[in-house]
Amino acid sequence: MTARPANAHQARLLKLLRDGGPRSRAQLGDRVDLSRSKLAVEVDRLLETGLVVADGLAASRGGRRSHNVRLAPGLRFLGVDIGATSVDVAVTNAELEVLGHLNQPMDVREGPVAVFEQVLAMAAKLRASGLAEGYDGAGIGVPGPVRFPEGVPVAPPIMPGWDGFPVREALSQELGCPVMVDNDVNLMAMGEQHAGVARSVGDFLCIKIGTGIGCGIVVGGEVHRGTTGSAGDIGHIQAVPDGRPCACGNRGCLEAHFSGAALARDALEAAQQGLSPELATRLEANGLLTAVDVAAAAAAGDPTSLGLIRQGGTRTGQVIAGLVSFFNPGLVVIGGGVTGLGHTLLAAIRTQVYRQSLPLATGNLPIVLGELGPKAGVIGAARLISDHLFSPA
Numbered sequence: 001m002t003a004r005p006a007n008a009h010q011a012r013l014l015k016l017l018r019d020g021g022p023r024s025r026a027q028l029g030d031r032v033d034l035s036r037s038k039l040a041v042e043v044d045r046l047l048e049t050g051l052v053v054a055d056g057l058a059a060s061r062g063g064r065r066s067h068n069v070r071l072a073p074g075l076r077f078l079g080v081d082i083g084a085t086s087v088d089v090a091v092t093n094a095e096l097e098v099l100g101h102l103n104q105p106m107d108v109r110e111g112p113v114a115v116f117e118q119v120l121a122m123a124a125k126l127r128a129s130g131l132a133e134g135y136d137g138a139g140i141g142v143p144g145p146v147r148f149p150e151g152v153p154v155a156p157p158i159m160p161g162w163d164g165f166p167v168r169e170a171l172s173q174e175l176g177c178p179v180m181v182d183n184d185v186n187l188m189a190m191g192e193q194h195a196g197v198a199r200s201v202g203d204f205l206c207i208k209i210g211t212g213i214g215c216g217i218v219v220g221g222e223v224h225r226g227t228t229g230s231a232g233d234i235g236h237i238q239a240v241p242d243g244r245p246c247a248c249g250n251r252g253c254l255e256a257h258f259s260g261a262a263l264a265r266d267a268l269e270a271a272q273q274g275l276s277p278e279l280a281t282r283l284e285a286n287g288l289l290t291a292v293d294v295a296a297a298a299a300a301g302d303p304t305s306l307g308l309i310r311q312g313g314t315r316t317g318q319v320i321a322g323l324v325s326f327f328n329p330g331l332v333v334i335g336g337g338v339t340g341l342g343h344t345l346l347a348a349i350r351t352q353v354y355r356q357s358l359p360l361a362t363g364n365l366p367i368v369l370g371e372l373g374p375k376a377g378v379i380g381a382a383r384l385i386s387d388h389l390f391s392p393a
Contacts, residue, residue, distance in 0.1 A: 003049035022070035078138035081377030084211030090378035139381030141184035151181035187380030189216025258312030276304035313348025321356035335370035
């Protein structure tokens with residue numbers, strides 16, 4: 001992809017076609033503030049660039065029927081969502097439909113070189129399957145703070161060896177296409193906004209609970225990253241005064257008391273102390289415990305596991321209640337690996353938020369699980385790079 005929109009009008013048209021699929025010129029005219037002649041000029045210029053193509057006759061609205069236009073069907077975006085313990089890679093078309101999706105276990109602590117070797121191998125596998133001749137752009141999500149304009153992680157607590165690594169520059173050279181980089185929870189929010197539970201909401205919070213905890217903040221339909229890119233780092237809000245030490249160097253952070261890693265540690269302690277025969281059996285069988293084991297034990301009725309989930313949900317809900325009082329969102333989405341804990345976790349979070357926040361903020365506030373699961377991050381990554389490429393150069 002070498003062409004870019006020449007102005008804001010063309011950028012708006014491209015994003016309408018991305019988000020709504022093929023449309024007639026008349027339908028596009030209903031959504032943009034342009035005269036019919038000016039609209040015709042801009043659409044014709046986009047057709048000349050090859051970014052859009054004619055796509056059959058549109059339904060009649062009286063008079064001469066026009067052609068639909070759509071984004072070029074050959075455009076391909078790569079979406080990469082790097083988590084603490086796994087990596088998801090997907091290829092999408094220009095409308096951000098996932099054409100192929102791969103997932104592999106991967107420890108982000110192995111460092112950027114090892115992780116990106118895996119990412120590039122997965123991208124090559126998708127390309128070799130015939131889904132893409134090449135990539136027109138790639139979006140990358142990483143589980144830590146990102147200095148957004150440069151695409152560089154900054155002092156990520158759970159990513160040793162990544163501080164200052166030029167992710168965007170390095171991957172752009174390897175892939176031969178433009179690359180954009182963001183925090184993984186921002187991309188989860190963008191994915192749920194594009195194709196998930198937040199499709200019709202302009203102001204919402206997206207909480208990702210996995211190995212760490214983060215929050216994507218969407219204001220007026222746009223991700224709010226803050227001055228330096230660190231907005232939404234709620235895992236390091238203090239939840240327990242003088243509590244457990246956290247990887248960030250502080251004590252009592254929410255992430256230190258409830259995340260995938262914290263839940264696994266608490267489950268191990270409960271099993272070793274004889275508080276949960278169910279967890280002890282799983283520990284003996286597997287040699288370790290994870291959040292998945294806690295979820296399975298809770299589903300089997302284990303009171304200790306249910307108690308751990310409720311306690312974690314309550315602490316998370318306390319932090320979210322503060323965010324709701326401050327931001328007054330229209331929706332709260334809960335996602336990430338720990339959402340395998342399901343409705344026990346969701347109920348505890350809801351109870352705390354509805355109890356603590358003012359009725360004006362919570363009276364019509366849905367708090368729901370995300371719809372897209374692991375695809376949210378890769379769709380959001382593709383959305384990120386398409387936002388960049390569908391903007392004037």
